[in-house]
Each structure stands twice: as structure tokens, then as C-alpha cells.
Amino acid sequence: MTTTMTERDARLGRWLRLLAWGGAVAAWLVPVVVKATAGLPWTTFDFIVWGAMLLVAAGVCEVGLRLSGSLAYRAGFVVAAGTAFLITWSNLAVGIIGNEDNPLNQIFFAVIAIAAVGSFLLRFRPKGIALAMLVTAVAQAGTAFVALAYEPIVFTIVGVFSLGWLLAAWLFREAGRAEA
Numbered sequence: 001m002t003t004t005m006t007e008r009d010a011r012l013g014r015w016l017r018l019l020a021w022g023g024a025v026a027a028w029l030v031p032v033v034v035k036a037t038a039g040l041p042w043t044t045f046d047f048i049v050w051g052a053m054l055l056v057a058a059g060v061c062e063v064g065l066r067l068s069g070s071l072a073y074r075a076g077f078v079v080a081a082g083t084a085f086l087i088t089w090s091n092l093a094v095g096i097i098g099n100e101d102n103p104l105n106q107i108f109f110a111v112i113a114i115a116a117v118g119s120f121l122l123r124f125r126p127k128g129i130a131l132a133m134l135v136t137a138v139a140q141a142g143t144a145f146v147a148l149a150y151e152p153i154v155f156t157i158v159g160v161f162s163l164g165w166l167l168a169a170w171l172f173r174e175a176g177r178a179e180a
Contacts, residue, residue: 006069016065021058024058028047028050031047049092057081060081061078067124068175072175073126073172075171076169076170076172077168079168079171080115080168083164083165083168084112086161087112088109088112091108096154096157097147098151107143107146111139111161114132114135115132115133115136118131125176129168130169130173130175133168133169136165136169137163140158141158144159
């Protein structure tokens, strides 16, 4: 018996959803287990924030998985959501520049806003989101030079974030090519 592309895409979509939501639940449980066994110094608020971050990331992945059947488009959404999640996590946990109280760290949230607003304004079309992710990567690279003035190692970390946005841009570009 042969399966059609639609059936295969639907099956892949179910697996990707399971991976996104199951991964979020597993990631939420890790600090619960560590707190119970090794005494992680998290408060109830820390768990709420962690859960909210995971919920938003999995929700964004869910939206991306529903917007297109294209594997490249779906992967682009997951990479962009993952990059935004890692930026948010590192920024809230310890801060990217200095500590989490340094006001310069707000520029990293502005970069995420560029990705989100740009994608929305360009109507979540593959070529439009590719452009939004490219602009976001350039903005992220700009933050690297701000960070370089404070802590040289941050330049490398921010470079990794820029690569995440560039990978998402490439994936969306590929999705746009396949659509044309």
C-alpha cells in the first residue's frame, strides 16, 4: 500500500507536534526533578516563568506546523522559535551582557520583536519570513558589536544566535522556492 504526500505530511505533522509539546513537558520536568533530588534553588515564580516560556515556544511551533505542509517552512519555524527561546532563556537566567539586570539586555528582546513583527507584517509567507529572518540576523549581529564593548565572549554567543536566524531565513527561502 502506498501513502500519498498528504498522508505522509499529516503523519509528519503529528510527530512534529508530539515532539514540540512532549519536549516542552520534558524540559519543564527537568528542573522539577533536579529541585527534588539536588535542591535546585528555584522559586515557584521561576517554575511559572519557565513553563510560560516553554508554552510560548511550543505554541509558536504549533502555529508554524499548521501554516504550511512544507518541511522547510516547518523547520524554519522551529529554528526561529528555538533561537528566540534560547535568547530569552539565557537573557532571563543570567543575562547576555553582564547579569540579568543590565538594561542593555533589552536589545535582545528587541531582536526577537523584529522577527515576530516582521513575520506578521509579511503575512507569514515563506519569502516574506525569509526576509524578516535575514533582517533579524543583521540586527542580532549588530547586538554582537554592542556586547563586544562589554564582554568579548558575548560576541561569540551572539554570533551563534545570528546563525540561528540565518538558518531560519535559508529554510524559509527554500520553502518559498518550492512554493513557486
